[in-house]
Each structure stands twice: as structure tokens, then as C-alpha cells.
Amino acid sequence: METTAGLTFRDATDADVDTLVALVESAYRGDDSRAGWTTEADILEGQRTDPEGVLAVIKSPDSRLLTVERDGRVVACCQLEHRGTHAYFGMFAVSPTLQGGGLGKVIIAEAERIARETWDVTEMHMTVISVREDLIAWYERRGYRRTGRMTPFPYGDERFGVPQRDDLQFELLVKPLA
Secondary structure, eight states, X not given: OEEETTEEEEEOOXXXXXXXXXXXXXXXXXXXXXXXSOOOTTTEESOSOOHHHHHHHHHOTTEEEEEEEETTEEEEEEEEEEETTEEEEEEEEEOGGGTTSSHHHHHHHHHHHHXXXXXXXXXXXXXXXXXXXXXXXXXXXTTOEEEEEEEEOOTXXXXXXXXXXXXXXXXEEEEEOO
């Protein structure tokens, strides 16, 4: 457990699953997500994740689901997965009512530090829905670069949501970790 800027970072446990599903859903889907700027409510309906998906990340030997608390309350989370020379960053969610205040910057910097020190990786990778220009720009300001490498959105698999448009795909973003 580590503390940074009044935040406590710890690995998620089975007991955190319901709280983390609710956090991820609130950051990306439905009316609650509109309180923050990371909402995907206009491009995707349905779920963003489910208890099985969160538990799979918690249980995976090459993965960590960092849970971020402030004053004993879960306010954010992110997945780190060791993939050889790089780490994958995913399932990043900040409580919608706390977005826009600099919390995300602190969390992503700490996640990069943890990945570098834990696994000695040289890069962080992530995928972002390519039409999310505002979100991609935010990551670019943190040092991530667009690669132009796309992977298809899993149309028809409602575990990832119900698309509201037909041009969704994921773009790989990469950041060197010095």
C-alpha cells in the first residue's frame, strides 16, 4: 500500500469487485457518467464491465488492479498488466464528480512508476476508442503517442457495451517509460 498526494494505492481484492464495477460504470456509462468528461454515453450504451471481468483482472497472475482511495473511499482504479517489455494500462476510471481536478494525472503517473519498478518495463501501452479525440488528447499531454495501429471494436459482444455508431475501433497509444 502506497500513499501519494493524499491518495492510497492498493491492489484490489475480491471484496472490491462490486465497488469497482460501480465506479467503472459511473465513469463511462449512463447519466451518472455525464457529470465527468470521460463519458462514453453518447457512443456506447449497456455495460462497460461486469463482476466477472473485474474479478478476472484481480485474479490474473500478470495483472494488478490498482484501487485508489481518498479518506477511505474508493475514488479511482486502473489495471496494469505485464506483457513482456511493456505494461498494458486499462480499466482506468475516476469518479465522475472528481474528474477535471488533476486526480487522473497523479494516478497515471503513479501507475507508470509502479509498472516500471515492479516489472522493469520500458513502455506503457493502452488502447482508446479512436473517436474519443478529447481523451486521446489528454493522454497525449501525458506523453502518450498515437500509433495508428487499430484493432476492431467487438461489435455484437454486449460485455463491452452496445455501440451507438458503426465506426468504433481501438487505437494503440504508447509511452516510453524512462
